[in-house]
Each structure stands twice: as C-alpha cells, then as structure tokens.
Amino acid sequence: MHKLIVTTSKGLDELLKTEIEQILSTLNIVESTSDTKNSTSAEDDADDYELPALKLQPGQVSFEGTLKDAYQLCLHSRLANRVLLVVAEGTVNSAEELYDVAKEADWPSQFDSYVPFMIQFNGTNNAINNSQFGALKVKDAIVDQFQEAGFERPSVDKLKPGIVIQARLRRDSLHLCIDLSGGSLHKRGYRTDAGEAPLKEHVAAGILMRSGWAQDANSVLLDPMCGSGTIPIEAAMMAANIPPNLDKETWGFEHWNQHEKNTFSEVVAQASKRVKTPNAAIYAYDLSTKIVELAEQNAMRAGVADFITFKQCDVLDAVITEAHNNTASNNAEDEASEPAVKGYIVSNPPYGERLGEYTSLLPLFDKLGHHLKKHFANWHVSLLSSNQDLLKALKLRYTKSYKLMNGKLECVLMNYQISGQNLEIFESQTDENHEFANRLRKNLKRLKPWIKRSDTNAYRVYDADLPHYNLAIDIYNDWVVVQEYAAPKDVPEEKAKQRLQEALIHIPKVLGIPASKMAVKVRRQNKGKEQYEKVAQKGQRVIVHEHEAQFYINPTDYLDVGLFLDHRDTRLLFKQQCVNKDVLNLFAYTGSVSVHAAKAKAKSVTTVDMSNTYIEWAKDNFSLNKLNGSYQFIQADCLKWLTREHGQYDLMFIDPPSFSNSKRMDDTWDVQRDHVSLLSDARACLKPGGKIFFSNNLRQFKLDQNAVEALGFKVEDITQKTIPEDFKRNQKIHKCWILSL
Template sequence: MFELVVTGAKGLDELLQSELQQLCPERATKLKPGQVLLEADLADAYRICLHSRLANRVLLKLAQGMVDQADDLYRIADSVVWSEHFDVHQTFMIDFIGTNRTINNSQFGALKIKDAIVDQFNSRMGKRPSVSKINADIRIQARFWRQELAIYLDLSGKSLHQRQYRQDTGKAPLKEHLACAMLMRSGWAENMAAPLYDPMCGSGTIVIEAALMAANIPPGRNRKVWGFSRWRKHDDTVWQQLVEQAESEIKPIQTGIFANDIDSRLVQIAKSNARAAGVEAAIQFSCADAVKYVPEIETAGYLVSNPPYGERLSEVTALLPLFDDLGLHLKQHFQNWKLSLLTSSRDLFRQLKLSAKKQYQLMNGKLECQLVNYDMDERNCEIRQTQPLNSDFANRLVKNIQRSKKWLKSQNTDCYRIYDADLPEYNVAIDCYADWLVVQEYAAPKDVPENKARQRIHQILAALPKIMQADPEKVVLKVREQQKGKEQYQKLAQRHEYLQVSENGAKFQVNLRDYLDTGLFLDHRITRQLVQQRASGKHVLNLFAYTGSVSVHAALGKATSVTTVDMSHTYIDWAKRNFQLNQLNGSQYQFIQADCTTWLVDHQAKYDLIFIDPPSFSNSKRMDNTWDVQRDHVKLLTQAKRCLKSGGEIIFSNNLRRFNLDNEALKTLGLDIEDWSQKTLPEDFKRNPKIHHCWLLTDAG
C-alpha cells in the first residue's frame, strides 16, 4: 500500500473526491484544498492515472518530515533509498512547491533535495545521475507547507489534463479537466443519452471530452509516456491488464453531440483534435453564427459552452451586444434546455436576461471563473421588451447628438466629444474619432459600490452601438483617473493600431487603444486653429509638443520654421509621422527629443510664436527634477520670454483645474496677459468649462 496525493484545480476538490471514490471504491479518501489523499495499491494508482478526468497529478509519497533549518531538507531527502526508484544513468527533475520564513526560495529548496540525491548516488556508486528539465526519466515533487516537507514520486509525469489529442488550439483554450468538470456540473454526465451542444466550440475541448465520456474511453488512452514508465518499481503486467480492461469497456456512443463555431479555422482545428482523440465520427460539426444558427436537434438537451468573456473590462465592450443577441436567441430556440456557461465576467451574463439556477467557482488556468447553470423554463424563455433608447442616459446622448449636428456643419473635423458626464450617475466621456468611439470612464466616487459602477458602464456600452449605429468592435473603453508623472502617458496595450483622422485641413494619426490619451487633445481644437492663423511667416516653437498636432497646424499656416520639442522619443517619432502624413517636409521643421525645462535654459534661438502646454505634474526618470506647473510656471515662462522676439507671443495652456496664473510676476517680465480660456473652449467641451486654461502672453516691447 502507498500513500497517494491526487491534485486537482481549485474549485474541483469535491468533484475529484467523488470521482476517486468511484474509481477506487474500497479506499477511504480525505479532502484537502486542491488535493485528495488516500492509501492505495499500485493498481489503484495506475487506474487513477488512466481514468481520472479531473486530476492533474498522482503523487506517491516517499518521505516526510519537519523542517527547522535548511539542512533538514537534505536530511529528509537522504532518508529515501533513491537507487530503489531509478538508476544512476537515468535523468531526474524536482518540482519544489511552497515556502516559509526558513525556506523562502523554492529554487533553493529544490537544490538542497537535488544535492541529497546526487550525493547519495555518489557515495554508494561513485557516480551521480543528471538533472534534466525536459523529458526527465523521473519526476520528483516536494511539497512544503508551514514546517512540514513531503517528497513524492510523480507517477503522472506531465499533467493529466494533457490528453495528447490537441493538434492546435484557439486563443485562451479551455483545459481538458475543466471541460469535464463543466459537463459534470451541468448534469449531462449523469444523463449522457441527452443531446449535447456547444455553440461556440473553439478548438472543440468540451465536445471531445463529452465524446470520450460517452464512449467510456479513458482520458489517458493516448499517452505513451508516464511518470512511472521508467520507475524501477513499475509493474508493467498490472498496467497492461488495466489498459486491456479499459479497451474492452469502450462502447459505441448513443447520443448526439453537436459543435459549432463562427470561425471556420477553429472548426477545422476542432475536427482535427477530435480525429486525434478518435471521436470525430461521434460529433456533428457546423460553422455558423451562434446567435443565428439552430442545430437540427429534435429533443431538448444540454448546452454547455465557454463563450468569450474578455479578461479586461475594455474587452467586454464588443461582447455586450453579442450576449444581448445570444440571450434572445436562447429564449426563442432553446426552450426546456439546460444551459451551463463559463465566464470570468458574471456582469456580462446579465445581458442574457436569464435567471440562474446555480453557480460554481472554478479556475481556468490562473483566471477565476464562474460556471453558471440555467434552466430554460417558461420563466426564462419569456421575452421582455427592453427599451434601451428610453433610458436617461440614452435620451441625453440622443439630444447631444442632435445638438452636435448643428455646430458640426460649421466645423471641418471628424473628431469631437458627444457626452461628458452630463448625468452624474453615468460618469463617462464619449469621443468620436471618425467611425470609432472612445468611452473614458472617470473613476467612480468612493461612495458608489464597484458593482453598481460596473453595471452602469455595461449599460452604456450596451446602448452606445445601437444609439450611434456603430460597430461594437470599434468602441474602446478606458478608465480615466488623476494621473501624475510617469503615469500620465502610460501604455495600456501594445497593439500599435493607428487611425487617420482629420481636423481643419490637417491629418493626424491617433492610437485609440495603447495609451490613456489618443494622440490628439480634442479640447485644443480652437487653440490649434489660432496657432495656424498666427503662424504665417513666423518662427514657431512648440514645447511639450506631445504628438506635434500644434506643430502641424503651424506648418500648414505657412510658418517660416517650426521647432518641436518633447522628452519622449515615442512622441517625437509620432510627430514626424504626422508631418509626413500632411506632406510637410524640409529642414525648416526640426524635431528635438529633450526635457523642455532644461533644454530651454541654454537655448539661444529666438521665436515669434511659442506654444507651451505642459503637464500638471511630472517626475519622469528622464527629468533631473520634478515638475509642478503651479510651482514652476513662472520660471518656465521666464526662460521662454528670453527666447521670444520683440513683440512675440506665447500661448500658454495647462489642464490643472485649480491653476492660478501669477499675473504680477509675468507683468514684471514685460508680458501683456490676455485670458483665452473661454475663447479656446470648443462647443463640444462647454459642458466642462474647466477642461483647460489658456492665455496669450505678448511681449510688451
């Protein structure tokens, strides 16, 4: 008899224990988080390896002891007679799991056990086995919890969820043992005569595992190499008897299993995987839109699926309309069915407008998920007429759109704002960039519960494509909070997708996903026009230039020269692309990567027009000191005035809401001051009059 530990995924503990009780009915089992313990013979251990659909690993205990100091690891490992388990010419590897204050590094723990093993071989045989991290003959697992260490032989080798039939997968594939858990939790595993349908099958894991279940094919059937294959105590006779018995118990499939996906490539992958598993003939595949297609199934059955759910809130945007349509489709065509759907975003399932029967917590890899069961009874199949266009948010947005149409006729731009937290409970800004929409969610007040804020943003994202008649794939969600320093222009993604937009004769590249800001500040639309109108025949300097949009307008306004300065190499390159997009080329256009606050100190050139739009605060690593616009603006403008020609102009702007311009200090510099804040406020930003401050500072001569 051996002490075995059978490990499983979080959330599957009770299911795994129940399965092991069926496989080894004569053995008592004990449940611990993520594992089941039992005493069993070698045949039981082999049986679990071959037949368990839920287990990850089957571990056979070799030694156990308390650890008070690092040398105890060595002592416990040395208590095992390793030559009884493998030969000196074989390779081995060690997985060390767990740490505490004494042993706070798993690599150190593995090294101590390795030393004990090779030292023992050396002392007894004068030779030592080699460690291999790839395809080792023997796999050893050490599990360390509090002060107790247990050392095991891994009988499974690679994780048991790897069934060896996957030829290829789609994005974020479902693990095989989790698919089995879904089938068990759905109720289908106890009623396999009923039809099974996966409308979004991906690479086919759920339906393939269902077919293996229905045919009583052991999940380990295709595995050629096990953790015990080269173990010295392996009994091949016992193993072969179990394999032969399992083969004799395979039976024909008596149920209908149906798989569908909208992606023809994934359907071909699913077919290939099913073929490798030996169950392709048992599954009927189709390629269609899940919210439009109805399989030819005569009786109600089980719909079990892992629909897309997006790991980030921004990825949910395009999925909301899908789930809205899916809910209606299920109500219309799947009466009396039982549904079991996996998600990491339960809020997304609210779009189905179904009442759940039961919910289970599961782990899909490292992602916390919920498996939600629904009965498609009379209540759930009732179609309630929803009127999203009659909500307060929708009504306000429609009014804003109608109002925007009037002033847009006098504008020449495809970038503008249509909503800016007009209703406090719908705390977002919505900007149009050509046929794209960017939704910026302002951080919710602390007194608004997170779940309520999330529900409201989902309402917005669900209604927006319908109201705006926009493609849901072209709706981008961002969360806008107060940013400081290096957080200001932090990356959100790395898609490198650029969209061309236009504004008053200028063309710009914007990036709607990768950064919090898009590359074009829409509230400065009028400011850029004023720069263009004043730029003719002048030498123009643009400090803190960002992506160079003001520089482009100055160049289009026939400036004699335009110098663009920004600290970021990324934004200087972006500015250059914007110039190329507008066919602006020549030595009169200069691009300088530098910290504006220090570059200006030693700069000697003179300019007719200087545009300055600094951040509110910065502590970037590229700067020698921190920057605070309230504290440092006089010093900055003093340096700028030194580079200003007689009679020249500085347009100074910033976005700090509580900013106060030091008028007295600037007058002593010989600057006349004109407040342009209202003058430069575009019509679509008048709901938020403090979006920026702007002044014209003129050299008094």
C-alpha cells in the first residue's frame, strides 16, 4: 500500500472525495464481477470491497491505496489535477530538518541517475519562507544520496524532466511525492487555443457535477455561450464513459522504477471497454462563428464531435425543443414548436472583469433572465462567474451556490430552477413601472425641443434627479457617459451597487443606444484636477459638435471626457467677444474655448496647459476644425508662465482647478486661497480695457471681491447666464465672473 495525495482546485475538494469513492468502488466491483464465474451479484461484490479511508483537506484528498488505485485515478478522475505518491514525510522546522527528511527516502530505488528530475516545492512556513530555497535543499539531499551510494550525480532539467518530485509543505508537515500525473490532469489535450481566461477542464467537469446533469446524463444539456466548448466536451466524455485521460501521451511514472506496466495496461484496457455511445442530447451554441468552429475542432480532437450539436446562435435566441429531447441529433434546424419538458443549461458566461466590460454585459444578463423564463420553464440552470453582480442582473432566485477557483479567479457557481417564483414577472423589470427609467424618459421628452435649438449633440439628460439614483448621465453623439457619485454614508454599499446596476440596465433601453457604447465612471470627492486621472486606455475618440465647432472626446479613458458640458453657454458668451482680439486660454484643458475664439476670428489665440496630453488634444481639435492662423500651444506650469507674460492680451479665459498638487508644480494650488494672486498676475498680462472670464467649480468658493476690485477690476457675476438648460438642476455646477479693467 502507498500513501496517495490527489489534488484539485479549491472548492472542488469535496466533489473530488466523492468522485474518488465512486471510481475506486465502481471499478473494483466491475473488475471483481467480470472475474467471478458464479452468480455472485454486484451488490455482494460491493460488500466484499472495503473502500479506503479518505482524508479531506483544502484542495486535496489523501488515502492509503494500491498502485492500481493510483493508475485508475490518473486515468478516470475528471476533477484531479495531480496524483502523487508519497515517498517520504516528516516534520520540518529548519533547513536542516528539510534536508534530513528529503534524505530519508531511497531515491536510487525511485529513479536512475541518468534520468533528469525537477523539484516542485509548494508551501512555506516560518523556517522555509522561500519555495526556491526549499526546492534547492531537497535537490541537494537527493543528489548527495545518489553520490554517497556510488551513483553518478543526477541532473536537474526543468523543461523535460523524466521524474517530477513534488514537495508539499503545510505548516511544519512535509510530504515528498513522485508526481505520477506527468503534468496537470486538467490538460486533456483537446484544446489548442482556448482564448483568454479559459475555463479549466476539471472545473467544467465539476460544475457539470454540481449542476445535477452528471447524475442525470440522459437529459438535454445546453451551453448557449460555449466558447471553446469545454463544458459540452466534458459532458459528452462523461455521457460516453470516456476517461478524461485515456489518450494521454506522457505520464509521470514512465521513468519511475516502481512503475507496474502490466497493471497500468490492464487499467487502460478495462477503461477502453467501458466506452459507449451516449444517449444524451448535448448542444453547444455561441455568437461567434469562429468560436463555434474552434469548439467543434476541440470536440473532434476529444473524439466526441458526433455527440454534440454545434450552432452559431445568439444566447438570446437560443431554444431547445421537444423534438431534440434525449436525441443526439446534429440537425439544429428541425426544431418543433413546443419547448422540451426538462433539461439543463450549464454555462460559463463572460465575466466582465473590467468596468467597461461589466457595463456592456449587464443589459445582456437582464435580457437573459427574461429569455430563460420565457423559453426554459422547468429547466435547471447553472452559471459560473467571477462577477456575482452580473448574475444578480438575471433577477432569478438561486437554489444553491458554490465557491470555487478557476485558475486564479475566485468564482461562484449558481444553480437555478426555472419554476415557481422564478417564473413570476417582477414589477421592477418593466421599464414603464421603474421609477428611474420613467424619470429618464420624461427628461428626454422635456429636453427634446431645447436639444433641437441648441445646435449640439453633447448634453446632460439626468443629474441625480432621484436621490437614490445618484448619477449624472451625458450624451456625446452616439455614446452615453454615466458618472456615479459616491453614495452618502448612510446608504449601504450593497444598496448603492444595486441601484447602479438597475440604472445601467435601463439606460441603454431608454436612450436607444447599445450597451457597448456606455461608459461608466465613478466620481468621488478627490482633490486635484480630476480630468487628468486616467481610468482606461482604449484610445476611443468620438466627434461631437457645438455652436458650429467640432471636438474630439474620449468617453472611456479619463474621468472627464475632454469637453465640459456645463461651460457650453460660457464658451458661447466668450466667443462673442473674441473678434479681432488677442486671446489667452489659461488652464486650457483640451482647448475648446480656444477653438471657439479662433472660429470667432480672434487676432491671436494662445492655449496654455500643464499637460502635454491635453495640449496635443487641443491641437487635434484645431485640425478637426481646419483652423490655421496665429495660434500658439504652450505646455507649461500655468502659474509660472503667467508671471513671465506682460501686456499681451485683450481677453482671457481662466478656469483653474479647485486644487492641485501636481509634481510639475513647485507648490500646491488652492483656488480659494490663491485666486487673488492668480488674478493679480493675470492683470499684469491684460491690455488696457481688457477682460477676464474667470470661472471655477468649487461649490463653496467665494470670490474676494474687495481684493479683486482693489486690483482695478470691475466685477460682474454672470453665473446664472452661464448655466445651460440641461444643468438647471445643479445651479452650483460652476461659478463665473467677467472681470473688466
């Protein structure tokens, strides 16, 4: 007997224990029955077979078993990653103890000195806190033992080892094992290109078992988002009794001296006899024709392509009908009109790990919930995802959930029964009855006449109208940008997340835009020039127009998109005064004010900003508008640059940030503290009779009017004139003055 350790992913260990029990008991009973010449029943054989005691630990199951048991698990386990045979174990609280435990094993009896080997060291403790160091000490013990016994020193080969030795350290307990698997057993060999973050084969097998289909394998199975086909392929192999590693080319025991070739050959022969033609009807659909072709090629390599119906199909069009129930037909066109009475949907839908992907997937999952209720009544549904918020968008009540790992991703498997409460229509799912959708629709209706008059396709349609939907929603041509304001402290995070999810589901429906053109930003009370914060890197550019001017905006990559909509009317007022003037746009951002000045036939336009990115953006906006003339673009610290300029400008536009501590500045900037000093420097650059449009968006800002008037300015508050119709709900969005000499 040998001590065996069988490993798997966390979350599958209990299933693995059950699977090992089934494999060992079933195969031993089958073999015992086939060898029995009298009429002894399988039940009697079951009584004769004594299952070994299995010990369950996170990610592994261990037991005392025969080498034949190990071979059977290597061949038949659908959940195991590795099957390890323990050759030494002991307590390790120092490097010396690690070396001593490793040297206790009789390594020359395990493999010959000419066979290259490698050490895989897993785990650390207080004494061995580096796995590379641990592997080195084990290696030293092994080669020392060979040399002391008079053998040649064996070599280490990490690329093509003949023997892989696994060292598993848990707290102070060390196990040294021969890896019989020859690489992780989840790699069945049928996938050559699985795309990004593929579903591991053993995880696919695990979710089929958790779904209940594996115990009811004559039922219909559908994966409507099959990707590379892992779930339907694993299902077909289960239904056909094909051991997952029957055709594995290399094993870890091939150069192991204690390998029993005849025993392994018997195990393989017995496994081959159990393969059968399945009765299950298995369907694999995907939106991409290319992906469906890839999945079908994988199925061919696995030898199960004839048992699966592949089809290019949108998940929202996917249906299975009675005509296919319990039939492995490959004809996907002869569907009857009535739905199948019972079946299983098991799938690993896209996760949407990044915010933009998640946003575009939410409406899909919302529609999928409706689709399942309409076309799959009485079906079982099992979905694996690392994003529970997406699954919540289904608006289905789950019956069971399981946590498990798919590679490094923490995932949850949710099981649903499409019956009872899950067939009820939730009032909140109907747009007409949803308060947020209804308010957004009313806003659009109210703004429609104004939008036609305003000569722009960039405007705000919602601004926290409903306190518990704390969002701003802006249209930019055919894009929508959603800004989520931080929820008040008295609103639970889960409730705020739910409200956002509801809004993101309804926004594309009401506005009539695809979810793929919806960008979501989270705006918090950060100090600094928020528009400089990069949140993505897609390089997406969209052209919008405003008062006969055009601008590039980037809806995805920055917190602000490149055009401040609340200054639309301010820009128009400024433009009207630019004719034949020398104009300065300070803190210029992407130069929208400069474009308007140039289009108004300003004599000269100087655009200054600290960011080279935005200076280049401003240049692109000028090119977009085909503007050529006396135009300067200067990347500089605006405050320093201003102190070097004198008496050059008739008109200035100054819209500084509320606060800045940029590394490009020698000191911090605070608009409340420093605005008088800024305006004093600006006055020195202003021609007699010149004007400054001064604006900022600090809600609590108070202009020091006495100090500003002492500089020689006449002060006119034009804030109310500059708040556009689409910002009327937010009268404090900015403040604006004209300062005249």
